[in-house]
Amino acid sequence: MTQNNKPLIRSKDLQVNYGTFTAIRNISFDIDKGDFLAVVGPNGGGKSTLIKTLMGIIRPTKGEVETESKVKIGYVPQNVQVRERRFPASVEEVVATGLLMEKSFPKRITKRDLERIKDILDFLGVSGICKKPIGELSGGQQQRVMLARAMVSNPDMLVLDEPTSALDITMRRKFLEMLHHLNEAHDVTIVLITHDLMTASHYVTQVVHVDNRLLYHGAPAKYDPANLTIPMSGEKESQPKGGVVHGMA
Amino acid sequence: MEWLELLKLSFVYGFMWRALIVGVAVGLSSSLIGSFLVLNKFSMIGHGLSHVAFAAIAVGLFTNQAPLLFAVPTVVIVSIFILKLNNAANLQGDAAIGLTASFSIALGTALASIGDGFNVDLFSYLFGSILTIKQIDVILAIVFSFIVSVVIWFFYHDLFSMTYDDEYASVSGVKTKRLNTLLAVLTGLTIVIGIRAIGTMLISALIIFPPIIVMQFTRNFKTTIFASALLSIVLVVSGLLSSFVFDLPSGSTIVLLSGFVFFASTLYNNVKRLATS
Numbered sequence: 204m205t206q207n208n209k210p211l212i213r214s215k216d217l218q219v220n221y222g223t224f225t226a227i228r229n230i231s232f233d234i235d236k237g238d239f240l241a242v243v244g245p246n247g248g249g250k251s252t253l254i255k256t257l258m259g260i261i262r263p264t265k266g267e268v269e270t271e272s273k274v275k276i277g278y279v280p281q282n283v284q285v286r287e288r289r290f291p292a293s294v295e296e297v298v299a300t301g302l303l304m305e306k307s308f309p310k311r312i313t314k315r316d317l318e319r320i321k322d323i324l325d326f327l328g329v330s331g332i333c334k335k336p337i338g339e340l341s342g343g344q345q346q347r348v349m350l351a352r353a354m355v356s357n358p359d360m361l362v363l364d365e366p367t368s369a370l371d372i373t374m375r376r377k378f379l380e381m382l383h384h385l386n387e388a389h390d391v392t393i394v395l396i397t398h399d400l401m402t403a404s405h406y407v408t409q410v411v412h413v414d415n416r417l418l419y420h421g422a423p424a425k426y427d428p429a430n431l432t433i434p435m436s437g438e439k440e441s442q443p444k445g446g447v448v449h450g451m452a
Numbered sequence: 453m454e455w456l457e458l459l460k461l462s463f464v465y466g467f468m469w470r471a472l473i474v475g476v477a478v479g480l481s482s483s484l485i486g487s488f489l490v491l492n493k494f495s496m497i498g499h500g501l502s503h504v505a506f507a508a509i510a511v512g513l514f515t516n517q518a519p520l521l522f523a524v525p526t527v528v529i530v531s532i533f534i535l536k537l538n539n540a541a542n543l544q545g546d547a548a549i550g551l552t553a554s555f556s557i558a559l560g561t562a563l564a565s566i567g568d569g570f571n572v573d574l575f576s577y578l579f580g581s582i583l584t585i586k587q588i589d590v591i592l593a594i595v596f597s598f599i600v601s602v603v604i605w606f607f608y609h610d611l612f613s614m615t616y617d618d619e620y621a622s623v624s625g626v627k628t629k630r631l632n633t634l635l636a637v638l639t640g641l642t643i644v645i646g647i648r649a650i651g652t653m654l655i656s657a658l659i660i661f662p663p664i665i666v667m668q669f670t671r672n673f674k675t676t677i678f679a680s681a682l683l684s685i686v687l688v689v690s691g692l693l694s695s696f697v698f699d700l701p702s703g704s705t706i707v708l709l710s711g712f713v714f715f716a717s718t719l720y721n722n723v724k725r726l727a728t729s
Binding site: 299 | 621
C-alpha cells in the first residue's frame with residue numbers, strides 16, 4: 204500500500220466491448236504497492252485487454268480505472284520478438300524510448316541518459332550490446348532489452364505481458380528470479396500475465412484469474428484452478444474455494 | 453563528350469537552379485518522413501495523397517486558380533480525413549487510402565476530360581517538368597521543407613518510439629494519434645512541394661526508395677535517417693541533371709535511377725550474404 208493506503212491502481216466494474224463481443228465485464232480489483240501479481244486465465248479470456256485497460260491503452264466501455272497520480276509504469280508487451288528482424292534500431296535507441304515519459308518538450312536524450320541505459324543493461328546481465336541492432340539479439344537478450352526499456356525510468360510498477368513465453372525453462376526461472384529481486388529489494392510492484400503459474404507461483408504474492416470475468420483474486424496458495432466455475436450469463440458467480448471474487452465480496 | 457557539355461550547360465539556366473533547389477528540398481523532406489512511414493507500414497499514404505494532389509491540381513486548373521496553392525490545403529485536409537475515415541468507417545488496413553486515391557483519380561480525369569484546354573499542363577504535373585518550376589515553387593519548397601525538418605527534429609524521439617512500438621509509446625505518454633495526424637500532414641506538404649519536379653504520379657517513390665535502400669545497410673535509426681536524406685538528395689540531383697542531359701521527364705528519371713540503385717544494392721547485399729554464409 205502507498206503511504207495513504209491508496210492502491211496504485213483501482214479498477215471499478217470494468218467492461219470492454221469489441222463491437223458486439225464483450226472481452227471483459229464487471230471487473231473490480233486493486234493493485235497495491237509491493238504486490239507481485241500474476242494474471243492468469245485461458246486464451247481469449249481478456250487478460251491482455253484487462254491490463255491494457257488498466258494502463259490506459261484501451262478505454263473501458265463501462266466502469267473506471269483510478270491510477271495513483273504519480274505512479275510510473277514500465278510496460279513489457281507481448282510478442283516482442285515478432286517485430287521485424289531488420290528494423291534498423293540499436294539497443295540503445297530502443298531502451299531510450301523508456302525515458303520519454305519523464306522528458307518534457309523538446310525531448311532529448313543526454314549523455315547521462317546513455318549512461319543510465321548502459322547501467323540498466325549491465326544490471327540485467329546484457330552488457331556490451333548498446334550499439335547492436337535489436338534484430339540481431341537472441342530471444343532471451345531481446346526480452347531483457349524490453350525489460351531494460353521498461354525499467355530505465357525507475358518505474359514504481361512493471362507490467363509484463365507473457366514475457367517468458369519465448370524462453371526455455373532455465374531462462375524462465377532466471378527471469379522470474381530477477382523480477383522477484385526487483386520486487387523484494389527495490390520495492391517495484393510487478394503485474395505479470397502468464398500461462399505458467401506453476402513456475403511463477405514461487406514468487407508471486409497475488410493471483411488474479413480472468414475468464415472474461417474475475418474468477419479469483421487472492422493468495423497463490425489458495426488458488427485452485429480446478430474449482431473455478433465459469434458462470435452462465437446472468438448467473439451469480441460462485442465463490443471459488445479459498446479465494447475472493449472481487450466485486451462480489 | 454556531348455553529354456558532358458550538356459551537363460555544364462545545364463548550370464547556366466535559371467530553371468535548372470530552381471529545379472535543383474526544389475529537388476534538394478523535396479529530397480530532404482521525403483526521406484525524413486519516409487523512414488517513419490515505411491517502418492510504420494504507412495508509406496501508401498504518400499501514394500494516396502499524391503492522387504489527391506492530382507485531383508486538387510485538376511480542380512485548380514479547371515477553375516483557373518493557382519493549382520499548387522489550391523493543392524496545399526486540399527492535401528493537408530484530406531490527409532487528416534483519411535485517418536478519420538479509417539476510424540469512423542471502421543475500415544481495415546489501407547482501405548481508406550485506396551478509396552480516397554481512386555475517387556481523386558476519377559475526379560481529376562473527369563475534370564481533365566471536361567476542360568480539354570489544360571490537358572498539356574496536367575501532364576507536366578503528373579510526371580514533373582523542370583521547365584515549369586517558378587520562383588513561387590522554390591519559395592514553397594524551401595518553406596515547407598524547413599517546416600518538415602524542424603517538426604521532425606522536435607518530435608524525433610516520440611516519432612521513433614511510436615514507429616518501433618506504438619503501444620509502448622502510448623503507455624509512455626506519447627500522443628500517438630496526434631503524431632500520426634502530424635505525419636500525414638507532413639506527408640501532404642512533401643507531396644505538394646515535389647509535384648513540380650517529380651510529378652504527382654511518382655513523388656511517393658521518393659518517400660519509399662531512399663529509406664528502403666539504406667535500411668539494407670544501417671544498424672541504427674539515426675544513421676538510417678541521415679543516410680536516407682543524403683541518398684535522397686543525391687538521387688534527386690543526379691536524376692534532374694540526367695533528365696536535362698537525356699531530355700527525359702524529370703520525375704521518371706529520378707524514379708528510374710532510384711529503382712536501379714535499389715536493385716543494385718539488393719543484389720550486392722544478397723551476394724554478400726551468400727558469400728559469407
